[in-house]
Amino acid sequence: MLAAASKIRTISGVASTTSRAMPFFLSTFSAPTTAALSVPSLCPTRQNPSTHPRRPLAFFAAAAPLGVLSPSLRRSMASLATSTAAAAAAEVTHLSQRDAAEIDEQLMGPLGFSVDQLMELAGLSVAAAVAEVYKLSEHTRVLIICGPGNNGGDGLVAARHLYHFGYKPFVCYPKRTSRPLYSGLVTQLESLDIPFVPVEDLFHDLAGQFDIVIDAMFGFSFHGTPRPPFDDLIQMLVSLSVTDDSAKRPPIVSVDIPSGWHVEEGDVNGGGIKPDMLVSLTAPKLCAKKFTGPHHFLGGRFVPPPISTKYGLELPPYPGTSMCVRIGKAPSVDISSLRENYISPELLENQVMSDPFDQFRRWFDEAVTAGLREPNAMALTTVNKAGKPSSRMVLLKGVDRHGFVWYTNYGSQKAHDLSENSNAALLFYWNEMNRQVRVEGLVQKVSEEESEKYFHSRPRGSQLGAIVSKQSTVISGRDVLQHVYKELEEKYSDGSFIPKPDYWGGYRLTPNLFEFWQGQQSRLHDRLQYSQREVGASTAWQIERLAP
Numbered sequence: 001m002l003a004a005a006s007k008i009r010t011i012s013g014v015a016s017t018t019s020r021a022m023p024f025f026l027s028t029f030s031a032p033t034t035a036a037l038s039v040p041s042l043c044p045t046r047q048n049p050s051t052h053p054r055r056p057l058a059f060f061a062a063a064a065p066l067g068v069l070s071p072s073l074r075r076s077m078a079s080l081a082t083s084t085a086a087a088a089a090a091e092v093t094h095l096s097q098r099d100a101a102e103i104d105e106q107l108m109g110p111l112g113f114s115v116d117q118l119m120e121l122a123g124l125s126v127a128a129a130v131a132e133v134y135k136l137s138e139h140t141r142v143l144i145i146c147g148p149g150n151n152g153g154d155g156l157v158a159a160r161h162l163y164h165f166g167y168k169p170f171v172c173y174p175k176r177t178s179r180p181l182y183s184g185l186v187t188q189l190e191s192l193d194i195p196f197v198p199v200e201d202l203f204h205d206l207a208g209q210f211d212i213v214i215d216a217m218f219g220f221s222f223h224g225t226p227r228p229p230f231d232d233l234i235q236m237l238v239s240l241s242v243t244d245d246s247a248k249r250p251p252i253v254s255v256d257i258p259s260g261w262h263v264e265e266g267d268v269n270g271g272g273i274k275p276d277m278l279v280s281l282t283a284p285k286l287c288a289k290k291f292t293g294p295h296h297f298l299g300g301r302f303v304p305p306p307i308s309t310k311y312g313l314e315l316p317p318y319p320g321t322s323m324c325v326r327i328g329k330a331p332s333v334d335i336s337s338l339r340e341n342y343i344s345p346e347l348l349e350n351q352v353m354s355d356p357f358d359q360f361r362r363w364f365d366e367a368v369t370a371g372l373r374e375p376n377a378m379a380l381t382t383v384n385k386a387g388k389p390s391s392r393m394v395l396l397k398g399v400d401r402h403g404f405v406w407y408t409n410y411g412s413q414k415a416h417d418l419s420e421n422s423n424a425a426l427l428f429y430w431n432e433m434n435r436q437v438r439v440e441g442l443v444q445k446v447s448e449e450e451s452e453k454y455f456h457s458r459p460r461g462s463q464l465g466a467i468v469s470k471q472s473t474v475i476s477g478r479d480v481l482q483h484v485y486k487e488l489e490e491k492y493s494d495g496s497f498i499p500k501p502d503y504w505g506g507y508r509l510t511p512n513l514f515e516f517w518q519g520q521q522s523r524l525h526d527r528l529q530y531s532q533r534e535v536g537a538s539t540a541w542q543i544e545r546l547a548p
């Protein structure tokens with residue numbers, strides 16, 4: 001048993017502040033606001049796991065002022081990170097009970113951690129993992145059953161974070177200790193008006209009262225058989241998992257160890273809790289090998305190299321700024337069942353700007369402020385003279401009342417299509433905000449002068465890249481590009497002027513149609529279309545609502 005009481009307590013902040021630079025210039029409009037947001041991300045990014053994450057997705061903090069929830073960001077980004085992690089985590093180290101306790105002692109001894117620091121990070125990981133799997137829109141009421149030791153402390157911390165994420169936590173904490181760490185955690189929960197539920201109240205309609213049950217009763221210091229009242233509480237969770245239809249009962253999430261399981265052998269007699277989700281902390285314990293539920297996560301992103309080296313820890317890397325990472329395969333998904341129930345502010349005719357460029361700019365600014373990754377990414381669809389369409393993503397590099405500008409290789413397929421048919425369509429999809437903008441119009445090349453100016457504003461590496469790539473032509477391998485790139489790098493190593501190749505430049509789409517789409521509940525989406533109409537000698541924009 002670990003002497004938690006003797007350890008020093010200092011709560012460490014875990015928020016990180018990040019600012020994003022404006023991704024492109026807008027020629028007429030002023031530069032959009034730079035988002036400077038701080039929240040430890042729940043949402044894994046597409047970045048390679050690194051201790052220096054490049055692009056945090058600080059969506060929660062940013063979305064609130066816009067009144068837009070992010071039901072899909074966590075899921076979509078999570079699934080990407082999930083597959084990366086699943087591949088990376090083929091072999092994960094599992095700790096014995098003794099090693100787990102020893103690591104705990106080293107962290108809080110020579111490695112300088114305090115118990116409340118580790119508990120804060122552990123509890124945050126649990127809350128982050130729960131939020132990643134169980135969406136707030138479907139799971140609101142969370143019961144956290146806390147035991148007498150640090151596992152229970154993790155539960156108290158998780159309750160607080162879940163409250164701040166928007167969940168409604170209830171805590172059952174039957175064996176309180178008077179130690180300041182724990183009484184402080186209780187006071188924090190009381191200040192949030194989080195109800196403490198007596199054990200007796202739980203034996204009546206547990207499934208009807210809660211949407212998630214978190215088992216934070218015992219962790220790696222558990223021995224023997226559970227004593228009251230935890231014996232009954234564990235039995236209650238056992239009955240919950242075996243007797244009820246899984247679709248109708250709250251999922252059970254175990255913190256570090258399914259309570260009552262042998263820390264190394266697992267559910268020895270087969271009559272223990274069968275959690276739907278396990279959040280292993282620091283590293284999975286041996287019993288986690290016996291976990292068969294659909295969601296296994298790792299949390300506790302604080303393991304320093306001396307521990308990893310000493311114990312030869314093989315652990316999946318944490319994606320981006322995430323506090324948790326999935327271990328093993330994600331459960332398979334029925335694609336036809338994937339659907340979001342969008343919750344958005346209404347998009348009404350009398351609220352939108354009369355000019356679609358202004359409306360675009362308003363939404364674009366909001367996408368930037370919300371910290372979306374590459375809000376200037378747009379799908380460009382071109383059509384050749386035979387009527388064959390093709391689409392690809394490009395980056396918007398400027399927009400004003402003359403149109404939407406992007407740059408490319410004039411030998412590419414899109415350029416070929418555009419030379420035959422100047423009609424094209426752009427599509428912006430800001431998934432996290434349930435928004436889409438369609439823009440259609442005619443395309444022409446920007447002036448050489450404009451292309452020159454933009455070309456020389458790019459980093460030198462991108463300038464060389466534009467010269468190297470004869471876009472859309474078949475090449476024998478990647479080395480072809482690397483070889484030419486290297487040659488050019490040497491040629492221009494003195495920092496001299498890199499001339500823009502003739503075959504590289506910009507296009508401008510001048511819109512004749514815009515459509516602003518805002519996803520709404522029950523598929524009753526808002527669609528406002530702006531089309532051009534003749535008014536005397538000039539044209540004006542007419543706004544019409546389209547059926548979703």
Ligand SMILES: NC(=O)C1=CN([C@@H]2O[C@H](COP(=O)(O)OP(=O)(O)OC[C@H]3O[C@@H](n4cnc5c(N)ncnc54)[C@H](O)[C@@H]3O)[C@@H](O)[C@H]2O)[C@@H](O)CC1
Nearest residue numbers: 104118122148149150151218219220221223225226227256
């Ligand atoms: N690196 C780490 O080691 C970290 C550990 N953390 C958490 O700390 C846990 C370990 O905490 P502790 O060592 O405090 O131990 P536990 O929380 O596993 O349990 C210890 C408590 O349970 C009681 N207990 C043990 N067996 C019992 C039984 N049969 N019936 C009734 N009561 C019993 C003990 O008297 C003690 O009060 C981990 O599993 C994890 O959840 C995290 O807070 C932070 C990081």
Ligand SMILES: [K+]
Nearest residue numbers: 217218255257
């Ligand atoms: K537990």
